[in-house]
């Protein structure tokens with residue numbers, strides 16, 4: 005019963021209008037000192053069994069083929085404590 | 086030039102249609118062993134200065150008022166290494 | 167945690183129950199005890215408290231809404247009138263249209279996106295439950311001043327919610343309104359209309375006849391949505407700290423609803439549905455009591471069979487859950503397999519949770535123990551009815567005495583004109599309408615910027631007898647007029663929608679309405695309500711169009727300040743040949759311009 | 765009858781399948797419904813992937829649909845030359861399935877936008893566009909929240925150099941790179957576009973005019989002359 009976290013972010017060269025919109029709104033809302041914001045996705049994948057190597061390999065495949073689109077996105081994967 | 090990560094997830098009792106749709110699709114795509122998926126958002130907030138207490142308090146306020154919708158979402162915040 | 171069974175209710179007649187917390191008055195609670203001849207179980211209390219709420223029972227409005235029937239003009243077009251999920255109108259060539267407008271004001275203030283989205287979802291399921299294919303939506307919106315800070319939060323969220331939900335369902339948005347007035351700050355009005363199409367001999371009703379027939383719950387799983395109030399019941403006694411923090415916000419899943427639409431249409435087509443009801447505000451409580459009351463009269467339900475998203479839910483919470491995208495159907499045992507197969511095709515969870523009986527009782531069990539045993543009609547139809555006191559608002563005549571003719575004449579007409587044209591109420595609504603799909607399914611003949619939406623109906627349901635006919639729809643309302651004179655204001659709303667429909671070349675046939683008012687416990691609000699309903703009923707009679715259904719939304723106020731009385735009226739009309747529709751706007755050079763009327 | 769059979773695919777959440785079938789019929793071809801869960805292309809001569817919100821557009825538009833059993837048949841068939849047109853969600857699915865390069869992302873304006881869009885044809889050398897002329901301007905509705913075409917620089921340069929840009933926005937509604945509204949694969953048989961030609965095929969309904977009909981008459985001719 006382990007949980008694996010998959011973080012998916014747009015590749016740095018891809019425009020992120022959502023992050024930009026937030027960054028632009030910040031000064032108006034009285035927040036200073038932020039140079040950039042990027043917005044991505046976070047998946048919590050709950051496994052039926054333990055997060056062993058085989059399970060992690062499965063989740064990695066899932067991330068590569070489904071959760072992230074490699075054309076525009078990068079992902080990272082880690083087991084939640 | 087520190088980076089703060091804000092993870093925003095739907096509160097556990099709130100329906101997550103996206104996560105459910107992904108979880109339902111997995112077996113059809115040949116992925117077994119996943120009991121649940123939840124989808125949330127991940128923000129990378131780049132600060133102009135260091136991530137000191139004052140800056141973190143600012144980001145926390147930002148998360149509460151802008152990045153997360155406290156009616157349906159929870160957030161966590163951490164400094165990226 | 168002790169389960170409050172019927173047996174236990176007999177044994178502990180004096181146990182204190184949290185009926186006040188659930189919004190029930192002393193005499194209402196006393197009536198429940200009288201009906202049952204004992205104290206209600208906590209599950210029964212859950213059922214009565216939601217079913218007898220203002221929202222479900224129309225207890226303050228009923229006496230006034232009756233005029234829509236008693237004063238109704240004769241109409242050959244009316245197939246199903248008030249009292250069902252939505253009215254049904256004969257539009258010719260064997261086709262019928264069903265339409266209704268409903269409010270989702272309070273949820274849209276709390277969480278604008280989800281509140282508005284689930285408002286669309288709810289009205290669409292109402293239309294589906296008549297056996298129809300939903301074919302278009304409209305939305306009538308009112309916000310505080312356009313530059314008020316809270317409008318900046320509420321308006322984009324509401325529009326996005328309607329857009330994301332409606333667009334995802336593939337329902338063209340064919341019109342609506344956006345208006346701004348400071349009176350709506352803290353209390354926006356979000357009224358959504360849906361229209362559906364069906365064959366006139368295929369109308370479905372919310373009824374559960376035929377002992378032995380199965381009661382089926384299908385659609386989304388039941389979760390702790392919108393049951394903030396139920397937590398007082400879930401704790402064994404209400405003094406106990408309620409253990410769970412329950413959300414009062416419902417989140418919509420438009421994709422599930424889209425599948426539910428297609429699934430229902432196949433179920434209707436396969437003729438495997440005896441009766442059907444959507445699960446709206448009062449969820450399982452409402453669907454079971456109403457279906458049972460209108461059918462053979464009895465129903466046995468195993469509440470523990472309801473499939474859950476959160477396994478910790480207690481029976482009281484299941485009964486009150488407002489989880490979206492669920493429907494309940496009555497199906498003969500012979501058809502159950504076919505019914506299930508169609509649900510499986512669309513990936514829709516489906517569960518038999520009970521059976522129709524002829525006992526006259528709605529009986530629910532929880533793992534074998536009886537927790538509900540009531541005559542369903544007492545919850546569904548025999549709720550309290552109030553003749554609330556009325557009083558003309560202080561200052562009403564002063565308000566009317568103020569004659570605009572006494573205002574100073576503007577010295578700079580150009581500036582005056584510009585400020586009128588620039589005001590948010592007059593300015594283009596394209597920011598809103600461009601977020602709505604008006605083209606989907608290819609039957610939209612007129613939508614934005616026309617004053618009424620027009621749909622071609624001949625191609626909506628492939629395979630069925632075709633027709634050249636079309637339908638036209640408009641919604642209108644004006645809270646400022648209604649504030650000055652609720653009687654005339656309601657009539658003006660009808661007249662405007664009626665004109666907008668007629669201007670497309672359609673013959674107006676029927677009316678739906680959403681009555682947005684303040685607290686019915688305030689005699690001045692109640693006076694406005696009485697005047698508005700009287701005005702609308704009289705105008706419907708004068709114009710020869712019956713009210714087929716609608717919705718009342720009370721308690722639209724922040725503190726003691728009520729919103730303007732805001733009756734919103736929707737009119738449906740039919741064009742014998744949709745090809746003859748008339749567009750607005752000057753389309754030809756050299757054509758003459760004629761002004762009609764005074 | 766011609767015998768030209770165009771398959772129209774329905775995924776869970778597809779919305780414009782009925783419009784697409786109508787447009788195919790108006791052009792004189794036969795519309796053959798294809799179901800996402802079947803491993804069966806029913807021997808059609810071409811395939812139309814219509815718009816909508818397949819799987820609710822959850823995760824990413826088209827991300828779940830591209831794994832459908834039908835796609836397992838369609839992907840090799842398209843690689844082997846079967847004419848395929850995807851509009852809106854169909855375009856997104858084609859990109860997710862890597863039948864077309866690039867990806868469609870959130871509109872730069874962050875809102876869903878529905879409007880009558882002016883477009884210009886660039887390259888019409890495909891079985892779906894032969895009835896149009898290069899440089900021709902048309903008005904066809906767009907309606908999407910995630911239609912901003914992006915790809916890396918090499919891909920964009922390649923698309924431009926090979927004449928794979930079929931359609932460009934005149935007045936970019938979503939921030940697409942190079943105003944790209946529609947592209948084709950190298951072979952020219954697979955096309956994806958964000959606008960909805962199936963909503964512009966009749967005078968009575970939808971957008972002003974019938975500028976979209978050409979896609980359907982083009983494929984009709986291509987199939988009949990084949």
Ligand SMILES: Nc1ncnc2c1ncn2[C@@H]1O[C@H](COP(=O)(O)OP(=O)(O)O)[C@@H](O)[C@H]1O
Nearest residue numbers: 305307341342343344595599613614615616617
């Ligand atoms: N909330 C809305 N939803 C859908 N359509 C709307 C909405 N608000 C306005 N519209 C449409 O936009 C057009 C212009 O609206 P409006 O400016 O109110 O026109 P008018 O003042 O002529 O009634 C109309 O076609 C109307 O139906």
